[in-house]
Amino acid sequence: MPAHDSRFAAFLLTLLLVSLTLLAPRAHAGAYEAQLPANLATTPDMCALLPCAEVFPGAARFSQRKGQPPYVEAYDGQDRLLGYVMLSTDITDTPAYSGKPVVTLIGMDAQGRFVGMKVLKHSEPILLLGIPESALIHFNNQYLGKSVTDTIEVGPSRPDENVIGVDAISGATVTVVAQNQVVMASGAAVARQAGIIAPTVRDPARFTASGQTYDWAQLAQMGAVQRLRVLPEQVGLPRGPEPFIELWFGDLNQPDIGRSLLGAGGWDNLRSRLKEGESAFFIIKTAGAESFKGSGFVRGGIYDRVQVKQGADAFTFRDLDAINLYGLEAAGAPRYTESAIFVIRSQSFSAAYPWKLAFLGNRVDQATGHRSFAVFESKFWLPASVLEGGRPTVEEPAAPWVRIWKSQALPIGLFAALLVTVAVVYALREKLTRRSTHKNKWPVNGFKYTFWAISIFWIGFGTMAQPSITQVLTWFHSLLFQWTWSLFLSDPFIFLFWIFIIATVFLFGRGLFCGWMCPFGSLQEAIYKIAETIGLKRFQTQLPQRWHDRLKWVKYAVFFFLLTVSMFSMGLAEKLAEVEPFKTTFLVGVMNRAWPYGLFVAAILGVSIFIERPYCKYICPLGASLAMPSTFRWFGLKRKQDCNACHACATGCGAQAIDADGRIDHRECLHCLDCMVLYTDTKGCPPLARERKRRERDGLEITPIGANGYYIPIHPATVADQILPKAAKGPDPRMPTPPASPATHRPGTRGLGWLWKELVDHLWPWSGAGWRSQRALQAAGLALGLAASVAWVMAALGHLSAGALIGWWFGWSVYEVLIRLSGKRYVKDGPWWQDRYREAGVMDMLSYVGFKNLLIGASLFLALKALGGLAA
Numbered sequence: 001m002p003a004h005d006s007r008f009a010a011f012l013l014t015l016l017l018v019s020l021t022l023l024a025p026r027a028h029a030g031a032y033e034a035q036l037p038a039n040l041a042t043t044p045d046m047c048a049l050l051p052c053a054e055v056f057p058g059a060a061r062f063s064q065r066k067g068q069p070p071y072v073e074a075y076d077g078q079d080r081l082l083g084y085v086m087l088s089t090d091i092t093d094t095p096a097y098s099g100k101p102v103v104t105l106i107g108m109d110a111q112g113r114f115v116g117m118k119v120l121k122h123s124e125p126i127l128l129l130g131i132p133e134s135a136l137i138h139f140n141n142q143y144l145g146k147s148v149t150d151t152i153e154v155g156p157s158r159p160d161e162n163v164i165g166v167d168a169i170s171g172a173t174v175t176v177v178a179q180n181q182v183v184m185a186s187g188a189a190v191a192r193q194a195g196i197i198a199p200t201v202r203d204p205a206r207f208t209a210s211g212q213t214y215d216w217a218q219l220a221q222m223g224a225v226q227r228l229r230v231l232p233e234q235v236g237l238p239r240g241p242e243p244f245i246e247l248w249f250g251d252l253n254q255p256d257i258g259r260s261l262l263g264a265g266g267w268d269n270l271r272s273r274l275k276e277g278e279s280a281f282f283i284i285k286t287a288g289a290e291s292f293k294g295s296g297f298v299r300g301g302i303y304d305r306v307q308v309k310q311g312a313d314a315f316t317f318r319d320l321d322a323i324n325l326y327g328l329e330a331a332g333a334p335r336y337t338e339s340a341i342f343v344i345r346s347q348s349f350s351a352a353y354p355w356k357l358a359f360l361g362n363r364v365d366q367a368t369g370h371r372s373f374a375v376f377e378s379k380f381w382l383p384a385s386v387l388e389g390g391r392p393t394v395e396e397p398a399a400p401w402v403r404i405w406k407s408q409a410l411p412i413g414l415f416a417a418l419l420v421t422v423a424v425v426y427a428l429r430e431k432l433t434r435r436s437t438h439k440n441k442w443p444v445n446g447f448k449y450t451f452w453a454i455s456i457f458w459i460g461f462g463t464m465a466q467p468s469i470t471q472v473l474t475w476f477h478s479l480l481f482q483w484t485w486s487l488f489l490s491d492p493f494i495f496l497f498w499i500f501i502i503a504t505v506f507l508f509g510r511g512l513f514c515g516w517m518c519p520f521g522s523l524q525e526a527i528y529k530i531a532e533t534i535g536l537k538r539f540q541t542q543l544p545q546r547w548h549d550r551l552k553w554v555k556y557a558v559f560f561f562l563l564t565v566s567m568f569s570m571g572l573a574e575k576l577a578e579v580e581p582f583k584t585t586f587l588v589g590v591m592n593r594a595w596p597y598g599l600f601v602a603a604i605l606g607v608s609i610f611i612e613r614p615y616c617k618y619i620c621p622l623g624a625s626l627a628m629p630s631t632f633r634w635f636g637l638k639r640k641q642d643c644n645a646c647h648a649c650a651t652g653c654g655a656q657a658i659d660a661d662g663r664i665d666h667r668e669c670l671h672c673l674d675c676m677v678l679y680t681d682t683k684g685c686p687p688l689a690r691e692r693k694r695r696e697r698d699g700l701e702i703t704p705i706g707a708n709g710y711y712i713p714i715h716p717a718t719v720a721d722q723i724l725p726k727a728a729k730g731p732d733p734r735m736p737t738p739p740a741s742p743a744t745h746r747p748g749t750r751g752l753g754w755l756w757k758e759l760v761d762h763l764w765p766w767s768g769a770g771w772r773s774q775r776a777l778q779a780a781g782l783a784l785g786l787a788a789s790v791a792w793v794m795a796a797l798g799h800l801s802a803g804a805l806i807g808w809w810f811g812w813s814v815y816e817v818l819i820r821l822s823g824k825r826y827v828k829d830g831p832w833w834q835d836r837y838r839e840a841g842v843m844d845m846l847s848y849v850g851f852k853n854l855l856i857g858a859s860l861f862l863a864l865k866a867l868g869g870l871a872a
Contacts (some may be wrong), residue, residue: 024141026099030281031133033571034121036103041090041362041585042330046072052085055107055116059083065090067300068316071190074107078795083109084190091186091375093363096124097174097487101182104140108187114150117141117183123571124175132588135169139176140183142166148187149197152181154400155407177400188401200313204277205352206388209255216332218517222385224373225250226256228357228378231290235374236364239798245288247359248334249378250278252341253351254386263329272342273323279344279351281308282325284336291338292359309377310355352392354381362570401489405853412492415463419500419517422451425454426504426512430638433676434705438652439686444673452522462518465493466582467501467518469621473566501626509630511671514616514623515655520582521616521670524608528572531609540610548656551618552668556843559624567806579619606673612654616670631847634831637664637671638679640709641723644730649675662733668845680705691722740826744868765816770823781819788812796864805861813853817845 037049046052047062054074056062059082066073071086084857088104096102100123107116119133119142127133143166146152150164154177157165161748164671168176190196219225228247233239249737252258258267260280271279285292293304299824303322308315325339349355356377385392398406405412425432425447435443457467471494477485488495504512513523532540543551556775566573581601584590589597607614616623643649643662649660653675657668664675678685682692682705691711695702703712720728731738742761765785770778791808794800800808827848829836840848 002250003224013429018403020079031122033123036121040087044431046087047085048119050087050105051118051263052105052107054282055105055118056083056085057116060636067190067193068304068307069314071193077486078531083107083115084194086186086190088182088186091189092182094178094181094185095484095487096122096178096194097172100134102179103868104179104182104186106183106186106191108148110194112187112191114143114146114148114183114187116336117143124172127172127175129495133593135172136175139166139169139179143183143670148184148191151178152184153407153775155404158407160164173404174487177404177490178487180655181400189314192313199346199348200311202310202348202350202353203392204351205253205279205382207254207386208298208388210384212256214257214330215261215328216328219250219257219260222383223381224254224383224386225261226357226378226380228359228376229357230290230361230376230389234363234376235361239799243288244361244801245287245290245359246291247283247292247357247378247381248286249281249283249357251380252282252350254382256386257382260330261328261333266329270323274343275345277347279349280323280341281344282328282341283339283357284328284334285769286334286336293338293340303340303342305360306342307360308355308359309358310353312350313346314347314358315344315346315349321345338674352381352387353394354379356380376824381479399486401486401492404490405492408492412496413620415459415465416456416496417495419496422512422517423500423504426508426516429673429676433673435682436677437681438674438678441674441677443852444677445465445789446674448516451516455522456526457520458499459493459517459525460586461571462588463498464494466520466586467494467497467513467622468577468580468805469562469625470577470580472499472622472625473562473570473573473577476563477566477570489619505626505629507634508671509633509636509669509670510623511630511655513626515670515672519614520585521613522616523585524605524613525713527605527608528612536609540612542611542654542656545656548617554618555620555624556627559621562621564810567803567810577621579621581615594796613670617655617668628847629851630667631827631844632830632832632851633666636830637667637669637676638709639664639733640679640687641730641734642727643731643733644725645724646686648684648686649678652678661731661732663736664733666737667847681710685709687722687724687727735836735838737841740837740839742824742826742837765819765824770819774822777822778819782817783810784815791862792860796867802861806857809853809857813849816853817849819843820849821845837857 027713037043039051042045043049044064046065052074053059056074060077061075062085063073063075065071069086069091071084071090074082074085076082085105085107088106089101093101098290102119102124103121105116105118105120106114109115119136119140122133122136127136143152146164151162152164152166154168154173155165157163161367166176166180181292186195194201214222214224216225225248228249230244230246231239232242232244235244235245250257250261250263251269252270255267257271261267262270274280282636283292290305295304303317306317321340321343323343325341328336356379357374361374361376391778429444432443433448475488475498478487500517501513515525516522528540531537542548562573562577562579565576578597581597581604584593584597584601590601639662646662647660650660650662654672655668657665657670659665665837680688682688682702688705688709688711692702694700695711695714701714703714706712706719708719710722713719713721726835766778766782788808788811791805795802795805821842825840825845826837827840827844828834829838
């Protein structure tokens with residue numbers, strides 16, 4: 001090759017490797033799952049347990065907790081008030097990406113400016129092993145000197161909208177969005193109590209009264225009374241037949257509703273005790289052992305278990321704000337064991353606007369015994385029919401994830417357009433491959449190489465949107481335990497990428513993402529191609545097929561190991577997920593981590609010079625997780641009968657995904673499309689070249705290549721004339737395994753009978769053939785299947801924990817694989833509604849049973865949770 005081309009290729013290789021050296025401080029684990037004092041949530045002298053002086057420099061002493069939500073005051077040596085210190089979890093339990101809050105100590109001066117912050121505890125594994133904790137410290141320091149009255153958002157500043165931007169932590173968008181909410185909500189809650197933020201002015205409610213009397217059922221139906229129910233498992237206690245607490249509450253200001261609830265005399269008496277601008281509501285406890293009055297229920301004390309929230313305002317109650325409720329007059333009202341009428345004396349509250357009742361409690365971590373702050377809320381808004389002019393227009397502030405999408409609209413739009421373009425280009429792959437030959441693949445490679453470059457430099461190093469197995473584990477756990485759309489929408493590039501991945505995996509298999517769009521996969525491939533270009537091709541090789549066929553299973557073992565560990569400890573699983581080099585490569589940089597991480601990345605990329613995509617083929621747990629559903633991809637790559645005797649495609653397959661019979665393993669295929677180029681190449685494909693030469697020798701017409709990969713026949717010849725006799729007698733390479741025909745299958749039939757047989761086939765793994773060949777195995781499976789069914793019933797009744805249920809279901813799934821392999825050894829190929837059955841290998845059956853039972857288990861799991869089942 002020309003010298004200047006070699007120098008340019010060498011420069012590109014150097015550029016790729018230098019791009020790995022991103023700068024960032026070293027990681028440490030100072031606050032990761034740190035132990036906090038056991039009585040931190042209840043002790044009056046908070047600063048005796050926490051380093052308040054670190055977040056409020058210059059303070060000589062601190063008061064005890066006061067206010068609701070609580071805070072402490074900071075004083076100088078002359079007892080002058082300097083400001084306030086607050087513990088974030090006293091005010092909000094906003095979860096970060098781990099599902100747990102980042103516990104932060106915050107200092108704010110008397111003018112509302114933040115003067116100090118310290119993260120006491122977090123549960124974000126990415127801030128332990130991926131991104132250094134110092135990055136979170138730097139993020140928090142951006143708030144110092146800014147005011148609680150400022151509008152602060154993660155992202156660029158927008159002066160025209162008076163928005164102050166703070167820089168995000170690359171690769172931890174969800175964490176910092178949650179932290180921004182925590183800091184601003186905590187500061188605002190204290191600032192309102194201290195008078196730094198002026199109270200909100202709302203128009204007072206004006207009611208329409210018809211004199212109608214409502215019973216309890218009517219009040220509940222119209223939304224005039226609401227329920228707040230907290231289950232024991234929501235606060236970390238064992239599930240029981242009774243809720244932790246069940247409250248009913250409602251408005252007592254509207255005349256018809258108030259008289260219906262209290263009776264005419266009771267309501268008139270209440271109104272006579274209220275001053276102008278004051279409002280009242282009632283609470284009753286109908287179930288549960290917990291009290292809503294709380295530990296502060298003493299003369300002069302605070303009701304520290306309940307609050308009313310309206311917009312950004314929070315209203316708390318002392319004993320003078322409570323009136324005894326002696327009974328409810330509404331017909332059908334439930335029995336209760338605790339009751340009160342609370343008076344809201346603030347002019348900021350208006351009964352015409354929506355509000356929320358908040359029950360404040362502590363959640364107990366069963367593993368550690370640690371107590372954390374928890375808030376449970378229920379919304380209330382008077383019906384429009386009882387308000388003069390109907391409900392007022394309320395403009396709710398946009399959710400943080402909405403603001404993120406708006407602030408990054410252009411790059412998000414470009415990213416979405418890129419993903420659509422990739423999908424469209426790949427869908428039109430046959431048009432591109434027909435324009436290519438084995439000597440000129442640029443109609444395909446021009447697109448492919450462009451997407452690789454975009455993937456490496458823009459998606460990987462630019463937006464840092466490298467998908468990861470940790471996201472698979474996190475989403476899996478969120479689906480089962482606590483799905484929160486806002487958390488996942490807070491990282492728009494990852495969110496859109498996963499939509500693309502899920503859709504294309506089921507359409508085409510894992511290869512489109514893994515082979516064309518994965519930043520780290522593209523980086524390996526680029527290094528391999530550049531090394532080939534600069535003269536290292538003679539050193540490049542493939543592992544012997546027998547070793548490849550053994551080592552390709554390692555990635556599945558890694559994936560199943562991580563999935564199993566995550567069932568017991570999500571934090572440990574995310575630490576072990578460092579087997580992925582993605583964080584080191586794109587988020588932090590090899591020069592900014594401990595040397596083993598850098599050495600691991602260097603080893604993988606070094607081997608990539610000589611072996612094509614070694615990490616993708618043998619280690620990647622993300623690839624393994626995507627390979628399993630690829631078993632059921634709808635559209636595969638084309639094969640023809642002669643492929644079982646011709647090894648041209650297999651010899652050139654970098655993924656080594658084509659076996660000796662010409663079959664493609666779509667779980668391993670990375671969609672380089674070289675075999676599709678040969679499929680219609682009249683000079684590169686041996687069967688086509690042979691037929692072309694025969695026709696040229698005999699003076700016959702050279703017809704176009706048909707969809708089946710052969711020349712369109714010349715009358716009266718048939719396609720069979722073009723197939724070698726040896727190939728015609730061999731296996732059909734168009735399917736990954738030989739075709740199968742289940743005994744119950746009736747080709748072409750549809751209707752309810754077909755649906756019933758499909759349902760039975762999926763849910764009933766036993767068969768007559770299985771009983772004849774493996775009677776003991778089938779019988780044991782019958783017993784285990786019955787036990788797994790009993791486990792679901794026990795879980796529904798609250799006698800089996802979620803973890804134990806998952807264990808039972810996992811055990812049954814493993815055994816179902818063995819049962820089906822002994823009697824129902826087949827799976828469908830392509831869309832489920834078609835009738836293309838084929839013999840199942842072990843991995844086929846693992847993929848089928850695993851995916852099927854994941855869907856069934858998740859559906860049952862969510863149904864039980866919705867019905868209030870499952871123990872903690």
